[in-house]
Every structure is written in C-alpha cells, then in structure tokens.
Amino acid sequence: MSFKTGVCIAVALLLTACATPRHRAPVEDRNSASGRASTGSAVADPNKPPPPGIENAGKPGYYTVKPGDTLIRVGLESGQNWRDIMRWNNIDNPNILEVGQVLRVVPPGFDPTGAATKPVAAAKVEPRPLDVKPGIGALPPALEASAPVVVASAASAPVAPPPVLPPPTPPREGDDNINWMWPAGGAVVSGFDESRNKGLGISGKPGDPVYAAADGRVVYAGSGLRGYGNLVIVKHNNSYLTAYAHNQTLLVKEDQTVRRGQKIAEMGATDSDRVKLHFEIRKQGKPVDPAKFLPPR
Known part of the structure; x- marks a missing residue:
C-alpha cells in the first residue's frame, strides 16, 4: 500500500470517529441512597418523620438539638439539670437524641416570656326598675315605689373563671446575692x-x-x-x-x-x-x- 493510500485511509477513519457519538457515563441519581454525590449536601428523606417537638422550634423555653449535643450539654446551655430535661420531655434513653429534635428546657407551666394572663372582666349588672304594666304581674305598691329590681342582661350570665395556671418560677429576688469564693488557689x-x-x-x-x-x-x-x-x-x-x-x-x-x-x-x-x-x-x-x-x- 502506497503512502498516499495509507494517508487517505487514516483520514477516513478519523472522520468516521468524529461523526460517531461518544460514549457517555450514566447520569448519577443524586436522590438515591447509593448514588449520592460526594458534594457534602444530603437530600432529606421525604418518608422520614419530622424530629420530635419540631412544632416548638424557635419558641422561648425550647432548645433545638444540634450535631454533637448530649443532654449534659443541653442542661449546661440552658442552666437546667439534665435529668429534669429528660423528665420534662419524656425521654427514656438519655443517650439518644435526634438532630433537629426540640426539647423543653423550662418546667411545665413556666412562661419564659413572663407574660401574665389577662383577667376576664366580670359582666356588668345594672340595677333598674322592672318595667311592668299595672295589673299584670305588678309589684305591690309599697315595693313598686321603693325597691328597684335587679335585672341581669344576657351579657351578665355567669362566666366560667379562667383556668388557674401554675405560677411561673422566674429567678427569685436575691438570686444574685450569692457569696462567691475562688474555686482554686492558682493563678x-x-x-x-x-x-x-x-x-x-x-x-x-x-x-x-x-x-x-x-x-x-x-x-x-x-x-x-x-x-x-x-x-x-x-x-x-x-x-x-x-x-x-x-x-x-x-x-x-x-x-x-x-x-x-x-x-x-x-x-x-x-x-x-x-x-x-x-x-x-x-x-x-x-x-x-x-x-x-x-x-x-
């Protein structure tokens, strides 16, 4: 085969290769557990239930568990006994916390905002003479002239008292009056x-x-x-x-x-x-x- 013929064949093969679609790797399913991309971002599992207490996230008196948290750390960060936190949240195993879980860190019934319950105003009762026609259920003359009859309007029907909540336990007066001493003698x-x-x-x-x-x-x-x-x-x-x-x-x-x-x-x-x-x-x-x-x- 001459040199010119060989060159022609090589050019033809090159053109054929350019016209043929190149092989592509299969598209990675980043939503699957086995094909998760190593970019550091995880896709939330839509079938996984939300963490316990998530409805209280961001509310005063609640703590959202972060990675690495333990009940001991939650107690330290909230100023509470970790055993109390365990009891307030009905936790059976103190070694198991879920990231995103929201924990109560104030006693039940305690309002960390300090908001007081507004009392319900009592219905107003006005004394006024009963308007009746003479001869039809009329009062005796002696009472009609001297004793007004108290008539309660519809708004004055007995109102149930508001529920009595346990009093909040804010820091007691004198909590700051602690006689401190140094815990060690070193520098x-x-x-x-x-x-x-x-x-x-x-x-x-x-x-x-x-x-x-x-x-x-x-x-x-x-x-x-x-x-x-x-x-x-x-x-x-x-x-x-x-x-x-x-x-x-x-x-x-x-x-x-x-x-x-x-x-x-x-x-x-x-x-x-x-x-x-x-x-x-x-x-x-x-x-x-x-x-x-x-x-x-």
Whole structure:
C-alpha cells in the first residue's frame, strides 16, 4: 500500500470517529441512597418523620438539638439539670437524641416570656326598675315605689373563671446575692472570652483541691461532655450554676448538696493540654465572666 493510500485511509477513519457519538457515563441519581454525590449536601428523606417537638422550634423555653449535643450539654446551655430535661420531655434513653429534635428546657407551666394572663372582666349588672304594666304581674305598691329590681342582661350570665395556671418560677429576688469564693488557689492562666473561652483557666498541680464556689446541689458529675474531661456542675439557685472541668478525681456525686468551700474534686488534665481548672459561671445557661463575680484577691 502506497503512502498516499495509507494517508487517505487514516483520514477516513478519523472522520468516521468524529461523526460517531461518544460514549457517555450514566447520569448519577443524586436522590438515591447509593448514588449520592460526594458534594457534602444530603437530600432529606421525604418518608422520614419530622424530629420530635419540631412544632416548638424557635419558641422561648425550647432548645433545638444540634450535631454533637448530649443532654449534659443541653442542661449546661440552658442552666437546667439534665435529668429534669429528660423528665420534662419524656425521654427514656438519655443517650439518644435526634438532630433537629426540640426539647423543653423550662418546667411545665413556666412562661419564659413572663407574660401574665389577662383577667376576664366580670359582666356588668345594672340595677333598674322592672318595667311592668299595672295589673299584670305588678309589684305591690309599697315595693313598686321603693325597691328597684335587679335585672341581669344576657351579657351578665355567669362566666366560667379562667383556668388557674401554675405560677411561673422566674429567678427569685436575691438570686444574685450569692457569696462567691475562688474555686482554686492558682493563678489565672486564661481569661473569659464568650466566643472562645467560656470561663477562667486556673493553674495548679495534679491533685490540688477544687472547691465549690458557693452553696448548691450537684447536678452532674462525670466525663460525658466532650472537651470538659472529668466535670462537676453545681446548681446554686434558679439562675446560677457553676462548672469545674479537667479534674483528675471527682469527690462528689449527682444530687449531693455541697457547701461553699467544700472540696469537690482534685485538679488534673483530663481532656486538656495542661493541668488546670476550667471554671465557668452561667446565668440561666449563658456564660458570664467569673472575674466579675469572684472576690478580689
């Protein structure tokens, strides 16, 4: 075969290839479980029921569960005992929470908005003489001249009283009057920053005593909250609780009453890069700067 003939055949094959449709990969079904695209976005399953309590999302006194949340964290963020939250929401297994689930974090009957129920006004009753014709059911002359008869209009029919709701339990007067003390004797190595450090870091040596900063009741003692290590949470009243993290040893248990200055733990480095006490004060679940509450040294 001559060189010219070979060139002609090659050109013909090339033209044929250009005219033939190229093979395409099958279209990926991004809505199927097996063909989900690896773009980081998941398609909601329309057959999956909505999370429990979703109808209360965004309402005062309710908390929407986020990824990584536990009942311990929900209690810390809301300033409540996690066992109370479990009871208020009829949760059987505290280890199972669903992302998007909405939890009640105030006692039943408590109105977090502080709105008072408006009383229903009583129907007005006006006394006026009965208009009757003489001789037809007329009153005796003595009464007709002196005693008006009370006539109730249709609007004055007995009205059922409004239901009596349990009184709300806002922070009691004097909740702010707590006699605080420092929970450890070391130097402050990290200050309060609401976005990055929600308390104070107090230095020390392994085994140094950790004290209750005020009278209260232990609502948590354990290591179930990631980032806190061995943790003690003490609730002082309706408004305030304190958290003591990274301990090597816990000396109290849940539901135990503690007194100001009582040794509740020994300092350590659990879930921390150094030995220290991470100490938080929270008011109604919101972290506040402990340095503004503790006495000057």
